[in-house]
Amino acid sequence: MKITETALPGVLLIEPRRFGDDRGFFSESWNRKTFATHGIHTEFVQDNHSMSGAVGTVRGLHFQAPPSAQAKLVRCGRGVLVDVAVDIRRGSPTYGQWVGYELSFDNGLQLLIPEGFLHGFATRTPDTEIIYKCSDYYDATADGAVAWDSCGIDWGLTGDPILSEKDAAAPALADFDSPFTYEAAP
Numbered sequence: 754m755k756i757t758e759t760a761l762p763g764v765l766l767i768e769p770r771r772f773g774d775d776r777g778f779f780s781e782s783w784n785r786k787t788f789a790t791h792g793i794h795t796e797f798v799q800d801n802h803s804m805s806g807a808v809g810t811v812r813g814l815h816f817q818a819p820p821s822a823q824a825k826l827v828r829c830g831r832g833v834l835v836d837v838a839v840d841i842r843r844g845s846p847t848y849g850q851w852v853g854y855e856l857s858f859d860n861g862l863q864l865l866i867p868e869g870f871l872h873g874f875a876t877r878t879p880d881t882e883i884i885y886k887c888s889d890y891y892d893a894t895a896d897g898a899v900a901w902d903s904c905g906i907d908w909g910l911t912g913d914p915i916l917s918e919k920d921a922a923a924p925a926l927a928d929f930d931s932p933f934t935y936e937a938a939p
């Protein structure tokens with residue numbers, strides 16, 4: 754497993770090992786012990802799986818407020834997507850900054866996004882599947898969103914995105930009062 758730091762401390766790009774043979778490949782997408790040896794001790798409690806039919810679908814930018822905040826371990830089950838994390842911890846040296854990576858079925862890359870970050874993605878292929886582990890349960894009362902086009906993100910879109918009603922009505926980052934506060938590492 755190869756782990757690469759990103760420009761946002763705490764957000765990690767992970768490349769699990771793939772064992773290819775005549776049948777295809779085998780890969781461990783999550784192994785608590787292996788991840789722990791790399792300093793990742795997140796306790797995941799829920800797995801999510803969604804499919805977006807159209808190219809240019811954007812889901813995000815989403816968060817759950819504390820005490821239901823979620824870290825996420827994201828991968829692409831089918832197709833190609835651009836996965837994005839935005840730091841929304843008030844007082845963080847990287848507040849408002851984003852990173853984005855292409856995750857695909859073919860490259861098998863995963864993105865680890867800690868609590869305190871927005872998460873969203875844009876699809877680059879039809880019928881794109883995303884699969885992600887979450888460190889807390891879904892809590893509709895804590896669910897929140899920030900406008901996808903308010904953080905200066907280059908989503909690689911060629912036209913207007915397909916959005917949910919909720920995402921189309923989300924506030925801009927500039928008007929958003931984040932429930933997260935930055936805590937410097939001890």
Ligand SMILES: Cc1cn([C@H]2C[C@H](O)[C@@H](COP(=O)(O)OP(=O)(O)O[C@H]3O[C@@H](C)C(=O)[C@@H](O)[C@H]3O)O2)c(=O)[nH]c1=O
Pocket residue numbers: 801803812813815816825872873874890891917919
């Ligand atoms: C996220 C979620 C949704 N739902 C339900 C609520 C709703 O009726 C339906 C669709 O929900 P949404 O429109 O919020 O789905 P979606 O826009 O795919 O939301 C997801 O987007 C990505 C970017 C994330 O990071 C996730 O945490 C989540 O916010 O599914 C659950 O039952 N459990 C869940 O964990």
